[in-house]
Amino acid sequence: MAPAASTSAVDLTSEILHALSDKDPVLSAETFPQVPFESIKAALDRLASRSMVTYEQVEREEATLEPEAEVIVSHGSHEARVFEAVREALDGLSIQDLESKVGDKTVTKVGQGKAFKEKWIKKDGNRLVALVDSINDVTRDQLRVIQETRTHDPKILADLKKRKLLKMQKVISFTISKGPKYALEMIKEETDLTAETLASGSWKTATFKPYNFNAQGADQHSGALHPLNKVRHGFRQIFFEMGFTEMPTNQYVESGFWNFDALFVPQQHPARDLQDTFYVSDPPKAAKPCPVSAADKQDYDEYFRNVRQVHESGKYGSIGYRYPWSEDESLRLVLRTHTTSISTAMLYRLAGQRQDGRVPPARYFSIDRVFRNETVDATHLCEFHQVEGVIADYGLTLGGLMEFLEMFFAKMNVKDLRFKPAYNPYTEPSMEIFSYHKGLNKLIEIGNSGIFRPEMLEAMGLPKDLVVFGFGLSLERPTMIKYGISNIRELLGHQVDLNFVQNNPAVRLDKD
Numbered sequence: 001m002a003p004a005a006s007t008s009a010v011d012l013t014s015e016i017l018h019a020l021s022d023k024d025p026v027l028s029a030e031t032f033p034q035v036p037f038e039s040i041k042a043a044l045d046r047l048a049s050r051s052m053v054t055y056e057q058v059e060r061e062e063a064t065l066e067p068e069a070e071v072i073v074s075h076g077s078h079e080a081r082v083f084e085a086v087r088e089a090l091d092g093l094s095i096q097d098l099e100s101k102v103g104d105k106t107v108t109k110v111g112q113g114k115a116f117k118e119k120w121i122k123k124d125g126n127r128l129v130a131l132v133d134s135i136n137d138v139t140r141d142q143l144r145v146i147q148e149t150r151t152h153d154p155k156i157l158a159d160l161k162k163r164k165l166l167k168m169q170k171v172i173s174f175t176i177s178k179g180p181k182y183a184l185e186m187i188k189e190e191t192d193l194t195a196e197t198l199a200s201g202s203w204k205t206a207t208f209k210p211y212n213f214n215a216q217g218a219d220q221h222s223g224a225l226h227p228l229n230k231v232r233h234g235f236r237q238i239f240f241e242m243g244f245t246e247m248p249t250n251q252y253v254e255s256g257f258w259n260f261d262a263l264f265v266p267q268q269h270p271a272r273d274l275q276d277t278f279y280v281s282d283p284p285k286a287a288k289p290c291p292v293s294a295a296d297k298q299d300y301d302e303y304f305r306n307v308r309q310v311h312e313s314g315k316y317g318s319i320g321y322r323y324p325w326s327e328d329e330s331l332r333l334v335l336r337t338h339t340t341s342i343s344t345a346m347l348y349r350l351a352g353q354r355q356d357g358r359v360p361p362a363r364y365f366s367i368d369r370v371f372r373n374e375t376v377d378a379t380h381l382c383e384f385h386q387v388e389g390v391i392a393d394y395g396l397t398l399g400g401l402m403e404f405l406e407m408f409f410a411k412m413n414v415k416d417l418r419f420k421p422a423y424n425p426y427t428e429p430s431m432e433i434f435s436y437h438k439g440l441n442k443l444i445e446i447g448n449s450g451i452f453r454p455e456m457l458e459a460m461g462l463p464k465d466l467v468v469f470g471f472g473l474s475l476e477r478p479t480m481i482k483y484g485i486s487n488i489r490e491l492l493g494h495q496v497d498l499n500f501v502q503n504n505p506a507v508r509l510d511k512d
């Protein structure tokens with residue numbers, strides 16, 4: 001909304017209207033020498049929008065005198081001052097006397113040189129004597145003209161400018177003339193049709209302010225998406241573009257079974273230590289996996305047995321880990337340490353679609369919170385968001401996984417990936433994904449990936465020739481890079497600046 005007109009702005013519009021009434025209908029900004037340019041322009045725009053005046057903006061160059069030139073205008077040029085001093089002394093002056101008479105070393109020195117050149121003075125022995133009776137102080141005359149008119153012959157202006165006696169300034173002025181709706185007073189324009197104006201009939205004669213369809217609306221105080229949500233949105237778009245469906249991840253608590261055992265993570269694995277994983281003590285134990293709906297015809301008991309067996313003694317061509325697998329351990333409750341627990345449950349559901357020994361190919365993704373018992377520092381919290389994708393299909397190869405990851409990351413302008421062999425209990429082979437970061441000038445790890453092991457997939461009843469890729473990365477890292485945040489506590493937690501959340505633009509993952 002436009003601010004209400006201040007009194008001085010009203011005065012100015014009325015002054016402009018009056019000035020136009022009793023003068024020639026063309027008038028320039030110099031009529032209001034004390035008023036700043038912006039105010040005149042604003043007043044003119046108000047009048048012009050009502051067709052009361054028309055105006056044109058005129059730009060020209062004006063010359064203004066430098067302080068030294070002001071001195072010349074009042075006392076004469078250096079050479080004229082030297083000449084006058086010499087002429088006044090009837091039998092000439094020594095240089096020292098000249099200097100004390102003029103009272104300025106520079107004036108004496110510069111003026112002498114010029115007076116010699118003009119042949120106004122000459123040297124007679126060691127005295128200076130005048131050669132003429134009077135001189136024309138051209139410089140002073142030129143500067144006087146400029147002082148009054150602010151301009152002169154271009155050649156003269158250029159010469160004086162070179163001598164640093166004046167500077168040129170751009171001056172903007174307005175040529176104003178009466179518009180078709182010119183009047184002495186600005187009529188108050190009504191902005192609303194009210195009950196009163198209708199009842200009194202004053203609407204018939206009132207002038208209504210036209211709609212300004214170009215006006216900007218007032219800032220709205222609305223909610224704002226957190227930067228993590230904006231980046232999450234970008235990732236979701238990429239997944240949808242690539243034919244993925246979103247997995248339901250709305251549970252933070254998992255059993256050890258879905259978080260670890262089903263993934264062929266042995267029960268002694270360090271990731272399952274208290275130091276790494278948060279355990280839930282109440283309730284003390286999860287129920288055994290069971291059908292999730294009436295339509296779920298899977299044999300969970302058999303799956304549970306398969307998992308136990310593949311850990312304890314091996315199956316599906318694997319010799320297993322050879323340790324006594326504990327059912328209680330697998331039924332402990334944990335805050336999920338990765339969303340791969342959900343991917344696993346989804347793959348088991350996919351196995352339930354098996355018909356004539358085949359399941360359909362599938363692409364799943366999720367972006368949600370996971371929890372790890374980490375030491376909190378500038379880049380780690382006890383929780384973060386994991387971006388995870390799973391692709392199940394026939395005839396997939398490791399090269400295909402690399403190619404897919406290159407395509408996926410290229411969609412966010414992350415190119416030149418490097419892959420490094422890694423270890424996950426549930427994938428073989430496994431690869432860490434690295435990318436060269438221009439800003440940090442080094443390779444940084446951006447994700448983890450691999451091909452799920454048969455020990456995991458076959459225990460679910462998935463066909464032997466089905467290959468399943470998996471990959472995961474954090475949402476926080478790309479968000480911190482995109483928004484230039486170096487401390488994760490500026491992104492999450494009580495230290496987050498709400499203005500930062502409110503004012504940040506949407507992120508474009510395809511821009512650097």
Ligand SMILES: N[C@@H](Cc1ccccc1)C(=O)O
Nearest residue numbers: 338340448449450470471472
């Ligand atoms: N679960 C892995 C990511 C991953 C998912 C699927 C396959 C391979 C790796 C992690 O937390 O880092």
